[in-house]
Amino acid sequence: MTSSLFINGQWEQGAGAAFSSINPATGEAVWQGHAASPAQVDQAIQAARDAFTAWADLSFAERCEQVQRYADELKANKELIAKTIAAETGKPYWETLTEAAAMAGKIDISIKAATERTGERESDMPGAKAVLRHKPHGVVAVFGPYNFPGHLPNGHIVPALLAGNTVVLKPSELTPHVAQLMVQLWEKSGLPAGVLNLVQGEKETGIALAQHAGIDGLFFTGSSRTGHILHEQFAGHPGKILALEMGGNNPLIIDEVADVKAAVHETIQSAYITSGQRCTCARRLFVPATEWGDRFLEQLTSAVSQIEVGDAFAEPAPFMGSLISEAAADGMVAAQETLRELGAQSLVELTKLKAGTGLVSPGLIDVTAIAELPDEEYFGPLLQVIRYRDFDTAIAQANATSYGLSAGIFSDDEATYQRFYRRIRAGIVNWNKQLTGASSAAPFGGIGASGNHRASAYYAADYCAYPVAGIEADALALPATLSPGLKID
Numbered sequence: 001m002t003s004s005l006f007i008n009g010q011w012e013q014g015a016g017a018a019f020s021s022i023n024p025a026t027g028e029a030v031w032q033g034h035a036a037s038p039a040q041v042d043q044a045i046q047a048a049r050d051a052f053t054a055w056a057d058l059s060f061a062e063r064c065e066q067v068q069r070y071a072d073e074l075k076a077n078k079e080l081i082a083k084t085i086a087a088e089t090g091k092p093y094w095e096t097l098t099e100a101a102a103m104a105g106k107i108d109i110s111i112k113a114a115t116e117r118t119g120e121r122e123s124d125m126p127g128a129k130a131v132l133r134h135k136p137h138g139v140v141a142v143f144g145p146y147n148f149p150g151h152l153p154n155g156h157i158v159p160a161l162l163a164g165n166t167v168v169l170k171p172s173e174l175t176p177h178v179a180q181l182m183v184q185l186w187e188k189s190g191l192p193a194g195v196l197n198l199v200q201g202e203k204e205t206g207i208a209l210a211q212h213a214g215i216d217g218l219f220f221t222g223s224s225r226t227g228h229i230l231h232e233q234f235a236g237h238p239g240k241i242l243a244l245e246m247g248g249n250n251p252l253i254i255d256e257v258a259d260v261k262a263a264v265h266e267t268i269q270s271a272y273i274t275s276g277q278r279c280t281c282a283r284r285l286f287v288p289a290t291e292w293g294d295r296f297l298e299q300l301t302s303a304v305s306q307i308e309v310g311d312a313f314a315e316p317a318p319f320m321g322s323l324i325s326e327a328a329a330d331g332m333v334a335a336q337e338t339l340r341e342l343g344a345q346s347l348v349e350l351t352k353l354k355a356g357t358g359l360v361s362p363g364l365i366d367v368t369a370i371a372e373l374p375d376e377e378y379f380g381p382l383l384q385v386i387r388y389r390d391f392d393t394a395i396a397q398a399n400a401t402s403y404g405l406s407a408g409i410f411s412d413d414e415a416t417y418q419r420f421y422r423r424i425r426a427g428i429v430n431w432n433k434q435l436t437g438a439s440s441a442a443p444f445g446g447i448g449a450s451g452n453h454r455a456s457a458y459y460a461a462d463y464c465a466y467p468v469a470g471i472e473a474d475a476l477a478l479p480a481t482l483s484p485g486l487k488i489d
């Protein structure tokens with residue numbers, strides 16, 4: 001049984017319920033441990049509180065040095081990180097190597113972002129100077145999803161620590177091993193006790209942490225459903241910062257482009273990478289109801305049918321690994337069934353490949369006949385096709401979602417792209433490029449049910465610190481003239 005919690009620089013057993021993680025492609029046990037009890041959540045927050053003043057008092061340069069030592073650990077252990085993520089999520093090893101690289105890449109980007117977006121400024125004013133500085137919030141909770149169990153919590157933790165906050169991390173209960181390894185690397189890098197604490201557990205642990213009076217903020221990446229619960233919970237607490245990165249029901253519009261093969265490739269990278277388990281994945285594909293559209297769909301159908309699915313470490317490597325769990329696989333089969341009952345037709349059927357695993361084949365489904373398409377994020381490899389007759393209708397349908405994370409268009413005509421850009425409602429808008437694979441050097445976030453206007457990645461610096469404006473003079477001095485009606489003898 002693993003000592004699953006890291007509180008005040010010590011590893012300890014959880015006193016809550018036992019839980020475990022498995023490799024979803026093989027069913028092999030990966031990790032076993034116990035959840036944190038409410039008392040341990042309390043201790044973790046207290047440890048973060050106790051460590052806060054000393055950590056925040058360090059200079060930015062000193063905190064950068066500490067974070068750079070963690071980057072060295074990330075680089076030295078990249079294969080171990082990638083293997084751990086692959087074993088616990090079922091994502092292909094070639095892909096988890098890119099996740100490990102993104103974690104290391106986050107450090108320099110976050111230092112640059114903190115300097116540019118939350119650095120210090122001074123300007124002269126009569127007899128004084130106007131100054132702008134930033135301060136950390138205090139103790140912040142970080143909640144992570146299972147689909148990028150290293151990269152996305154890391155994307156909150158690194159900027160939070162650089163800003164001078166201390167952190168309590170609650171990772172996804174489906175990926176405790178990745179979180180444990182990440183925290184072990186922070187420990188190895190020499191991070192002072194209490195600056196980063198880890199509480200493992202299921203929803204109950206999340207609830208205990210999120211509702212705790214001792215946190216000053218919460219940085220969340222996960223589903224829109226959970227994000228909405230947190231948002232309601234934070235209502236009436238304007239003093240606490242809440243950053244929500246949530247899901248999407250992302251549209252991709254295809255125009256009659258010259259390079260059909262490239263369009264097929266970018267569509268596959270948009271919808272099926274990570275077995276469709278990326279928040280940015282294309283969910284709805286708008287295809288012209290023309291002969292060109294028929295040809296495009298034939299090629300797409302053929303390419304989707306040939307996507308290799310398999311174990312994370314299989315050779316030759318598959319494009320798609322397993323979904324996170326058998327329950328997720330069953331959920332995708334059920335989603336396909338719901339769409340069919342509403343009138344959809346499968347072009348490529350999504351099927352469960354092996355009982356007891358999360359392995360599914362990719363699905364492509366024509367939902368044009370459905371008058372009221374459910375506005376759901378089906379978090380897996382099931383792309384919904386909608387045939388369109390005119391571009392304005394396609395844009396209106398693309399916008400017919402409560403979400404607003406990513407959107408894209410493939411078109412050879414720049415004016416068409418500009419029209420799309422002006423009308424579409426999303427935080428990520430791409431032209432002739434896959435919807436997935438956003439850059440950490442840009443802001444990352446969505447509107448509507450996808451976020452609460454606290455974009456992450458390059459803009460994470462913004463929610464990790466608050467601005468303090470001041471007017472400063474070395475000494476008090478009487479002004480040359482006093483205001484009317486004043487007399488100071």
Ligand SMILES: NC(=O)c1ccc[n+]([C@@H]2O[C@H](COP(=O)([O-])OP(=O)(O)OC[C@H]3O[C@@H](n4cnc5c(N)ncnc54)[C@H](O)[C@@H]3O)[C@@H](O)[C@H]2O)c1
Pocket residue numbers: 143144145146147148152170171172173201202203205206207210221222223224225226227229245246247248278279280377379405445450
């Ligand atoms: N916008 C983004 O940056 C982004 C990135 C990755 C994933 N996502 C989204 O995340 C989802 C997949 O991740 P997931 O299934 O792990 O998300 P999830 O919402 O189920 O879980 C996220 C975290 O919240 C915790 N949690 C669950 N219910 C809670 C509650 N009531 N109170 C407090 N904590 C609670 C979980 O234990 C976990 O740690 C997808 O919807 C995907 O689109 C968004």
Ligand SMILES: O=CCC[C@H](NC(=O)CCC(=O)O)C(=O)O
Pocket residue numbers: 147148152155277278279280435436437438439440441444456457458
């Ligand atoms: O699943 C959601 C994340 C998808 C991923 N986005 C990023 O990596 C954003 C960049 C960052 O947070 O540094 C993608 O677009 O593929």
